[in-house]
Amino acid sequence: MSRIRSSKTVAEPPGASLLPVPGLDYGVLDELLGYALRRAQAALYVDFHRATEGLDVSPPRFAALVLVGRNPGMRQGLLAQAMGLHRSGALRLTDWLTTRGWVERQDDADDARSWGLFLTAAGKRKLAEIERRVRAHDERLMRGLGDRAASLKADLERLAATAAANNNDDGDKR
Amino acid sequence: MSRIRSSKTVAEPPGASLLPVPGLDYGVLDELLGYALRRAQAALYVDFHRATEGLDVSPPRFAALVLVGRNPGMRQGLLAQAMGLHRSGALRLTDWLTTRGWVERQDDADDARSWGLFLTAAGKRKLAEIERRVRAHDERLMRGLGDRAASLKADLERLAATAAANNNDDGDKR
DNA sequence: TATTGTTATACTCTATAACTATA
């Protein structure tokens, strides 16, 4: 089998932050944990893009490279599961990375329906460079938070687990 | 002047979470504050969608309703600024809300280029219902975090400010 | 000349549905 698909550069991120505009009334938004998270996410997204400028990568593409790099031979379906995507999304992502020459599909000896995913030599080099810059970007953020960085990260992980658990329950909304 | 545009329902959110898949090696992703934020955001997004099921709303649409509701007569450009959008994005968002009958444009007496944005009576009712559910959803998350919720929210706000400041600086990446 | 909003277009990210090949 073979795959060919078009290649384009990364789209520009939202240009501006969601930081409060002085004089505007944000009502309930200022009270919500969810909106605080959204503001932080928006700011980090712009910052990530800046830190990886010229490398033609985006957060999901970076995550996919790391996952394939650390788990060579993983199937597309597992990549989808790890990234919370539909399998058609993992397909497109893999297509894009393949077209760039960073990832390659190899036939899986155990199951003729599946691919094994692997980084190419170019993909390994690219990932090393991206990872270096992303680490620097993240460490800069951590430094800005000082000793709160570690507890923030732990609380975010707990929040993610809590919200995901709600999603599986029927919830007690009423 | 008048605006007409098509109306569609809210798209489905990503179906699954980004919670760690047992046995997979996430490499640097597990160390990054940015990826922890991404995981939390993904989980909250699904949870938000569940909490507002049937109301035909999304996080940006909700934020726009709140902002217009609290700042009646605000211009589209200001909405764009508050939400970190290009003005063409604020146009589309406003179009959508107008088509739903929740927001209306009125001529601005001070500047013939501008609109003033206002909630309609239906928009006010709709917002009240959405806000009730979003508050309940957010409070459920906060309860899950116990006494750490307040500090988490404060740290997220500080993170957003820090990252946004980096984006304006030249940064010290090298 | 700068600003507000619009139109046209395009790209990322993600989904659903119907399909093929294999298990």
Added chain:
DNA sequence: TATAGTTATAGAGTATAACAATA
């Protein structure tokens, strides 16, 4: 019959560029 991947299509969310009207 179920699973892995594919194809085709669609929609949200966002951008850029060129434009008109007004300031």
